[in-house]
Amino acid sequence: MLKDKTLGIYVHIPFCIRKCNYCDFPSYPGLDAIFRDYTRAVCREIETVASKHSDMTVDTIFFGGGTPSVLPADCISDIMNSLSANFEISEDAEISIEINPGTITGEKAEAYRKIGFNRASIGLQSASNNLLRFMGRIHTEEMFEECVKLLKGSGFHNINADVIFGVPTQTMEDWQETVELVLEKGVTHVSAYSLKIEEGTPWHELNERGKLPAVDEDLEREMYYWVIKKLKDAGFRHYEISNFAKPGFECRHNLKYWTNRPYLGFGSAAHSYIDDVRYSNEENPCEYIGRIAEGVLPVASSEYIGAEEKLSERFILGLRLVEGVSLKDLEREFGSEALKKYDETIRMLVGKNLLCFENDMLRLTSLGLDFANQVWAEFLM
Ligand code: SF4
Incomplete structure (x- = not known):
């Protein structure tokens, strides 16, 4: 098979304002003091790695986290400038940023468009403020509405909303209101995930002690069937087990993961898959910065993927x-x-x-x- 000459790029921003009760992602609150060092380290990693892949054209870029929108817009801009200076990026590249509704301002939304982002992914999770509080989220339903308004006002037409079902204490009405809200706000993509209680999270600990309200499995399944039908009726295509898009708005970056196409990840905990090797970076942001400062690649593990495994x-x-x-x-x-x-x-x-x-x-x-x-x-x- 001919080598795929297109490349996806993922940039991990490992910072959050507060840790949500169910989250096991490699993200950390209270690290504002290292924002600038981290940005410089990511730019340096990009400069070091890019020259090995000069024959490839980048057609998707995804800033995820964590919460990329907690990082000052000029840091995001520095990273994007480094990508533009070191890679060939196609003119119609899909360039996404994840946004927490509690961290957006009009200036940031404008800045993101100027930097070149053309897709925004908002972590709404639920339209119920009680549920949001219980989950440890920092935003409210009203903040989500404001966030969509600011993004649309700045020229974003391709907007995803992340929503979660199967959350302890969540009712069918909560779920329906959440999905109805995202439809009413005119998003073009919905990621609907079923909540998993992951080890190492406050909710896992509560669950172990029998203190977390149980989730009715039948209700959880009903929520899934309901969202499939609701979004289908609203003109969305169910294209991946948890993802729905208006025609032409499928997430091109995530499709690369599901079809085993090459991608490079920059930043702490970022994963890469290229030339039949899958590798991941050092998870701890401070260690990551330290490794880059020493002039070594921050790779924590790597594995060759042979034909059978592929x-x-x-x-x-x-x-x-x-x-x-x-x-x-x-x-x-x-x-x-x-x-x-x-x-x-x-x-x-x-x-x-x-x-x-x-x-x-x-x-x-x-x-x-x-x-x-x-x-x-x-x-x-
Ligand atoms: S905002 Fe997202 S990444 Fe940050 S703690 Fe909450 S769920 Fe995790």
């Missing part, structure tokens, strides 16, 4: 997409012998009505959407 990943990631994976494409890339190894697994999952074929695409059935974790597990090497 094929297994192509199934697992590709089956996140509602349209599924093309067996013809996989056969062209990996050969029919390699693919044969999965014949039995596919037959078994089709027999259980968890997978089905549509033309040459293998995809999850609606029952399969409910048992996606079990389906993916069958494709593990």
Whole structure:
């Protein structure tokens, strides 16, 4: 297969105002003192890595976190300038920034457009202020409304809202109001995630002590079916297990992850996948800055992805997409012998009505959407 010459870039901003009760992302509050050192370190990492990939064109950039919008806009601008100076970026590149509604101002929204962002992703999570407080979020529903207004006023037309269901104490009405709010505000993309209680979070600890209200699994599933129908009726395409977009507004950057395309990650805890190697950076932002200052790459772990593993990943990631994976494409890339190894697994999952074929695409059935974790597990090497 010809080498993919397009590249996605992820920049991790590991700062938050406060840690939410359910969050296990590599993000930290109270590190304002290192904002500038961190920015300089990221720019230096970009300068060091870019020359190895001068044959590639960047067509997606994603600033995620953490909360990129807590970093002063001039720091974001410095990082973007460094990317522009060191990479070839295509004119129609999708350039996204994640925004916490509690951290946005009109000046920041204007600055983001000037810097070149053309897609904004807002972490709304819920329209219920009680639930937001309980989750430890810093914003309110009103702040979300103001955030959308500021972004639209600054010229953003491509806006995502992140929303969460299956939250302890959340009712069906809370959920419906949340989804109805994002529709009313005219976003073009919705990421609807089911909450997982992750180890190391305050909610995990509460749960272990039996102090976190339980989530009714049937209600959680009902919320999922409801959002699928609601967004479909509103003209959104359900294109990935948790993602919905108005036609043409699918997140091109995230599609790279689900189709195993190359991407580079900059900043602490950022992951990269390029030339069949997957690697991740030092998680702690101070250690990350220290490693860069010493003139060493801040890589914490790396792994070569051989053909067998790559094929297994192509199934697992590709089956996140509602349209599924093309067996013809996989056969062209990996050969029919390699693919044969999965014949039995596919037959078994089709027999259980968890997978089905549509033309040459293998995809999850609606029952399969409910048992996606079990389906993916069958494709593990
Ligand atoms: S704002 Fe996002 S990244 Fe920051 S603590 Fe909350 S959930 Fe985690």
